[in-house]
Amino acid sequence: MQESLTSAVFEALKLLLSGDPQLWEIIGISFSVSGMAILIAVIPAVMIGFLLAFYDFHGRRILIAIFNTLLSVPAVVIGLTFYLLLSRQGPLGDLRLLFTQSAMVIGQIALCFPLLVAMSHTAFQSIERRAWETAITLGHSTLGALSLVIREARFALLAAVLTAFGRIIAEVGASMMLGGNILHHTRNIPTAIALETSKGEFAQGIALGIVLLLLAFVLNGLLHVFQGKGALS
């Protein structure tokens, strides 16, 4: 066992460094699916975070409570929900999305959306109301004032995006149920690790694990930098 583990690690490094096409394809799918999910979710989520922080509208408290609840819904439950919606017999079955990258993107949007809302709400809360009022009273349009306030909260907002990305790229439950781990199509890092390892493909699993670890280091390093900057100003 000791010997096979050592050789598996060695094999993993070889896969990574030699640019093994199958391995890098899986990594590419992970990044493009999760990147797309963040890209779609970030603008509406940040807008909602902004509204929750700066507008006192009817139902605001309920909305905050709903997003906080959604925050703790397990990924497999989100996977299950969208599986039922997207499966052939489900209400959205005609779209034929189940086991496609689009389905994975949808699931990951659902996963990161509450997190993005909650974190950008907090980010905007740390910016005083006076910032918004000052921008408005200096004659900026709503959009102009919004961009000034976003600039004030930029480090905390970037931290929100990084945290959300870190959450969905490593998440296995929803990706498995909605993507189905199909090679060349929907096999991403976490599903490959979970399923291929169980088939004895240790080297690939370890190589992908190393990628996730490195990513975690990079994301945490960036978070550290941004949070430091946010605290300074």
Place this chain on the structure above:
Amino acid sequence: MKQVNSLEISPLIRFQELSKRYGKRQIFNDVSFDFQAKSSYLLTGRNGSGKSTLLRVMSGLLKPDSGLIHVKGQTNHPGLSWSKQQIALRDVVMYMHQSPYLFDGSVRKNLEYAIVNTPNSGQREQQVEQALQWAGLDDLSRSPAKQLSGGEKQRVALARAWLRNSSILLLDEPTANLDQMSRKKTLELLASLKQSGVSLLIACHEYQEFMPITDGILQLNDGILQKI
């Protein structure tokens, strides 16, 4: 629809029967006031009488519970939505917080944010230079705005007002927490703004120092606005 108030009005802004309450507390009730062009007023009243609240309503930052605001040159009628009145107001009024908010970045950057409608960057730069000079901020132009002293922040805020060049400037206790030197400088700058045609409404406690730049005094007392 019958347009009751669409006739041209002579004051810059006509505030009609503004009321505002917080919870059960009525802050002011049926406050009416004609803001005449090129006139400056003081707004006095004891702590908690609602001066800040009234200024925020008058600048379009806070929605009154009822009342009508008619800006000169803008059509108006009693059913006009608050957001329409707000847009008209924000065009002509600027509000200055008691402790001004400065954005992350240098003093220069903060002044740039006060120029909204000048697309030419060379022109913007020139305006910023003039504003720095006007407020005596030349030496501080590169300083991080968040680290300035209270008096320096006040000068940056006044320089922004100078750049913004709105018809009306509402100031919330502009000399509170300032030392003698800064008060004097603030008054000089306010006099200069008034000279250049900006109308002022200044909320304050000690009005003696503002008398030279004042055309009228208003008092907010038990929710009622009176001229004194």
